[in-house]
Amino acid sequence: MAAHDHEHDHDEHEDEPELDEEAAERQRESEREFIRRQALAQIRQYPDVALRMHAREVTEFDEFLIQLVERLAELMHDAQGVGLAATQLGVLQRVFVFEPEDEPLRALVNPRLTLEGSRKETKEEGCLSLQDVRVPVERATKVVLEGKDPNGDDVRYELEGLAARVVQHENDHLDGVLTIDRTDPESRKQALGALRPQPTFV
Numbered sequence: 001m002a003a004h005d006h007e008h009d010h011d012e013h014e015d016e017p018e019l020d021e022e023a024a025e026r027q028r029e030s031e032r033e034f035i036r037r038q039a040l041a042q043i044r045q046y047p048d049v050a051l052r053m054h055a056r057e058v059t060e061f062d063e064f065l066i067q068l069v070e071r072l073a074e075l076m077h078d079a080q081g082v083g084l085a086a087t088q089l090g091v092l093q094r095v096f097v098f099e100p101e102d103e104p105l106r107a108l109v110n111p112r113l114t115l116e117g118s119r120k121e122t123k124e125e126g127c128l129s130l131q132d133v134r135v136p137v138e139r140a141t142k143v144v145l146e147g148k149d150p151n152g153d154d155v156r157y158e159l160e161g162l163a164a165r166v167v168q169h170e171n172d173h174l175d176g177v178l179t180i181d182r183t184d185p186e187s188r189k190q191a192l193g194a195l196r197p198q199p200t201f202v
């Protein structure tokens with residue numbers, strides 16, 4: 001899932017920042033943007049068929065799984081996202097990582113949403129596989145997420161707010177479900193229009 005907004009830390013200075021400091025900051029920003037675009041280029045983009053596939057349960061807790069989780073975490077950070085599912089890399093395994101604001105990075109293997117609170121909330125969601133598309137999606141505000149960590153140990157998280165939203169979004173990816181499937185008809189129509197490949201004139 002894409003981050004809500006891109007916050008940049010600015011150091012407070014008593015006096016006017018030096019010109020070369022501003023230039024250095026611009027340089028860092030353009031480097032971050034380059035890294036973000038490179039990461040997005042490695043994430044499957046709509047309408048890639050992998051995004052519509054159902055991922056399989058993980059049965060082997062091996063080196064491949066550890067490497068997959070590391071790659072997911074790295075690409076999620078580089079793409080400035082808050083969650084990323086294995087299907088978004090074309091790997092059809094039930095694995096995702098998430099890291100909402102102020103929360104540690106977590107990797108879930110064979111996740112299950114075992115409880116969804118009855119209170120729902122509709123908010124706009126972005127997705128690293130649906131660039132530039134943000135649509136309103138209704139989600140439960142509280143969930144319980146159970147599954148395994150990459151070592152095969154049982155984990156259980158009670159989540160709310162953004163974290164609850166992110167894991168519902170990522171869990172959907174493992175079943176080939178996207179935000180455009182869960183939004184209202186008008187938002188879906190607009191999003192599909194924006195996603196339609198544009199004709200190229202040469």
Ligand SMILES: [Zn+2]
Binds near residue numbers: 126
């Ligand atoms: Zn997504």
